[in-house]
Amino acid sequence: MTTGPVLKNPSSKIEQAQVRLVDMPLESARGGSGATQLQLAIVRVTDEDGAIGTGYTYTLGPGMVATAALLEELHLPAIVGLATERWDQEWYRLRDTTHRLGNGVPLLATSAVDIAIWDLRAMRAELPLYRLLGAQRDRVPVYGSGRATHAMTTEQLIEGSISYVEEGYTAVKLRIGARRPEEDLARVAAVRAALGEGIGIMIDANERLDLPTAQWFASQLVDLGVQWFEEPLDSRHIEGYRALSRGRTPPLAVGEHVLGLSAFSNFAGTASIWMPDVPLTGGVSEFRRIDSLAEAHGAVITPHFLPELHVHLVAAGRAATWLEHFPLLDDLLSETLQIDNGWAMPPEYPGHGLRWDQEKIERFTVRLHETSV
Structure with a gap:
């Protein structure tokens, strides 16, 4: 506390x-x-x-x-x-x-x-943490990520995605890799048809694909206007990511399993969206170094999970863009991050503002x- x-x-x-x-x-x-x-x-x-x-x-x-x-x-x-x-x-x-x-x-x-x-x-x-770090902005855009699981039916995926849009979100994340590729693709296409072209869709494979399947998916996802293709391969498969990046693909995103600055440097020029998780990758100090490296290589930062902490880093980061709405810690907090019409405002409490229950x-x-x- x-x-x-x-x-x-x-x-x-x-x-x-x-x-x-x-x-x-x-x-x-x-x-x-x-x-x-x-x-x-x-x-x-x-x-x-x-x-x-x-x-x-x-x-x-x-x-x-x-x-x-x-x-x-x-x-x-x-x-x-x-x-x-x-x-x-x-x-x-x-x-x-x-x-x-x-x-x-x-x-x-x-x-x-x-x-x-x-x-x-x-x-x-x-000072709130984001101001101590040198605030670049006082609100950050949020994409919806917590209402899509592999177990859901296509209709449930559509309902969850639409609920985010009705709350003012302009982008949502879907997950693939637990079903046959053709079935997963049909589910993504159905959500795209339901949302229309004005809403961003991010696709997360959670490192479940091999390289040929990832290459097939990447080409198909381009036609669906997907905003990024996240973790198609195991993050240790550096050469696989390089091969994938040379083909027809949406921007590649990687990072929740990439720990530390030197590990992120392997993806410079390959993945243009980096997703560090501050409680895993070295804390605030290492995040700041990763943010500087991303800026130098033309990559952008959108942290993994934990919006109540990461809102400070996105608000202060020079390469940072999106915040992910995934309420992992809500059951352990007495106050949760306030999101209004798809935007999150860092709390103005001194410190990071987490209030543990x-x-x-x-x-x-x-x-x-x-x-x-």
């Missing part, structure tokens, strides 16, 4: 750090993966003046126990006693210390700490660890 005394000076020394492991069942399958479980590691840092910042990372399904353990063993002891202006150097030190572990669990752990420290900095500066957080907590000076 991001409350406590604040000072105008954004610099301070961290006196206490806490990690809370939360394990919550989901009422229904979510997203292209059909996840039914959400795990989070929520980090809370408290400084010498009692100001508090929170950050988090997550998995759809099991796995967060390993991240929480690394936070307890390495990250929390490293930041207790740390002056927050030294965090940028500490970010790199922690990366180097864990480089043999790769970009998975270590980067998730660093992300949670990084978000908490940026929240603390903004709290002390008495403490009763639910405590109910689903399975592990709690604190480190103090």
